[in-house]
Amino acid sequence: MKKWNFFYMLPLLGIIACSEDTVSEQTVEETETQTVEFKDDITELAFPNETGKVSEVYYTGMKIPVENVNGRMIYQGDIMIPKDKASKSPVKLVYEKGEEVPENKSVGRTSAYWTDNTVYYEIDGSLPDKNRVTDAINHWEANTNLKFVKRSGQSNYIYFTPGSGCSSYVGMIGGKQNIVLASGCSTGNTIHEIGHAVGLWHEQSRVDRDNHITIHWENIQSGREYNFETYADAGYDGDEFTTSLDFGSIMLYSPYSFSANGEPTITKKDGSLYGAQRSSLSSGDITGVNSMYSSSGGGGTTTNYVNGEYYTIDGLTVLRYNDTWYYYTRWGWREVVNENGTWYWA
Numbered sequence: 390m391k392k393w394n395f396f397y398m399l400p401l402l403g404i405i406a407c408s409e410d411t412v413s414e415q416t417v418e419e420t421e422t423q424t425v426e427f428k429d430d431i432t433e434l435a436f437p438n439e440t441g442k443v444s445e446v447y448y449t450g451m452k453i454p455v456e457n458v459n460g461r462m463i464y465q466g467d468i469m470i471p472k473d474k475a476s477k478s479p480v481k482l483v484y485e486k487g488e489e490v491p492e493n494k495s496v497g498r499t500s501a502y503w504t505d506n507t508v509y510y511e512i513d514g515s516l517p518d519k520n521r522v523t524d525a526i527n528h529w530e531a532n533t534n535l536k537f538v539k540r541s542g543q544s545n546y547i548y549f550t551p552g553s554g555c556s557s558y559v560g561m562i563g564g565k566q567n568i569v570l571a572s573g574c575s576t577g578n579t580i581h582e583i584g585h586a587v588g589l590w591h592e593q594s595r596v597d598r599d600n601h602i603t604i605h606w607e608n609i610q611s612g613r614e615y616n617f618e619t620y621a622d623a624g625y626d627g628d629e630f631t632t633s634l635d636f637g638s639i640m641l642y643s644p645y646s647f648s649a650n651g652e653p654t655i656t657k658k659d660g661s662l663y664g665a666q667r668s669s670l671s672s673g674d675i676t677g678v679n680s681m682y683s684s685s686g687g688g689g690t691t692t693n694y695v696n697g698e699y700y701t702i703d704g705l706t707v708l709r710y711n712d713t714w715y716y717y718t719r720w721g722w723r724e725v726v727n728e729n730g731t732w733y734w735a
Contacts, residue, residue: 431643431665433467433578435556435569443612446475449704454615459553465591465616466647467556467582474562482705483716483725483732490731501560501588501701506682507536508587509546517572522549525579532675534682535587547586549579557582559590560701577667581639584674588681592634592641593655594618601634603656610649617647617654636663637671705732 441458448470455462455470462470484490510526512519526537540546545561552569555578568582593602594617604617635641636657643665644653657663670678694700694709701707707714707725715722716732724735 431667432646433555433574433581435461435463435467435469435554437554437571440610440612443615446470446477447479448475449701449706452479456613463556465594467554468585468590469556469558469567471558471562471566480704483734486733488733502681503535503545503561503587506534507538508583509538509540509543511540511546511548513548513550516549516551516570519549521570521574521576521579524576525583528576528580528669529583529587532670533678534684535678547583555579555582557585559585560588561586575667577639577669580670581667584640584670584678587678589640589674589678592638595634598634601636601658603658603660605652605654605656608648608650608652608654610647613647635671635673637666638674639667639670640674641665703727703730703732707732 436458439458441456441463443454443456445452445454446462447453453464453470455464455475457463462472462475464470512522516522529535530537545563546565547568548565549568549570552567552571554571555569555574557568558566566586568579568586570579570582574582606614606617609617642655644655644662645651646654648654653662696709696711700709705716705725707716708722714725714727716725717723725732726735727733
């Protein structure tokens with residue numbers, strides 16, 4: 390089980406250039422898509438039968454590979470990257486004290502947590518089988534400190550809507566954010582996508598995953614190998630929240646995810662298979678989420694920050710160490726401070 394900070398153990402930029410060139414609709418849509426055959430009843434996909442051109446964008450200060458399909462930027466199969474928060478070049482995220490901060494500094498920034506442990510939501514009237522949404526929400530409320538409240542004018546909310554495949558954004562990105570559920574997306578798939586929406590990423594990308602599983606690269610669909618990279622592969626190191634990969638996590642890929650030949654792409658270290666599930670949150674999932682959203686209702690406040698862990702706050706990935714924030718540059722770690730939503734060098 391991973392905290393929100395799990396995903397952000399990707400390499401950070403040594404020198405952040407000032408740029409606001411967001412990824413345009415034209416940039417995303419001018420890609421070729423291919424039809425593929427994908428048979429896996431566990432792994433969620435935004436577009437189950439299509440692939441697109443893989444390109445790299447900067448998102449929250451990181452350079453990540455995304456697959457461009459039908460005008461959408463998709464990461465690791467079912468994670469949508471918001472185009473208005475991604476750019477084709479690095480974005481300046483840390484300022485010198487006294488330096489003028491641009492009024493429009495939204496690119497690459499996300500608040501990540503839902504405040505007061507409360508997730509507001511709406512359900513599209515045309516969504517078939519709405520019970521899978523209400524059942525999934527009931528499961529989250531019964532097992533975690535999160536509350537899900539029907540929207541009554543709130544600006545930040547989740548919108549459950551029909552579409553191709555199962556997909557979600559990660560964390561609270563601001564404004565209306567879709568969780569897309571095709572008719573074949575089950576209650577378990579919905580629990581998984583809500584997991585993304587509250588800040589969770591995929592379990593198999595842990596830094597220490599190679600101690601627990603083997604990736605069979607020869608069996609992965611060509612062009613989709615990037616879905617199996619760890620943050621260590623990208624050159625960034627760090628601790629995990631839990632001590633071991635959670636084979637019971639609802640956020641874990643299937644052993645056959647993105648298989649090109651029907652053979653497993655992931656096995657345990659001894660070569661055996663494991664039973665990926667989409668039934669319920671595991672005990673590790675619950676522990677991780679409740680560490681992010683404490684019972685005091687202060688999701689995202691300093692009371693939840695754990696020394697030795699990484700977090701993304703106001704668009705910057707930082708390490709909590711001795712109750713102080715540090716940001717990694719090409720020259721090493723530098724102390725930073727957050728003042729009213731903006732990061733400055735200490």
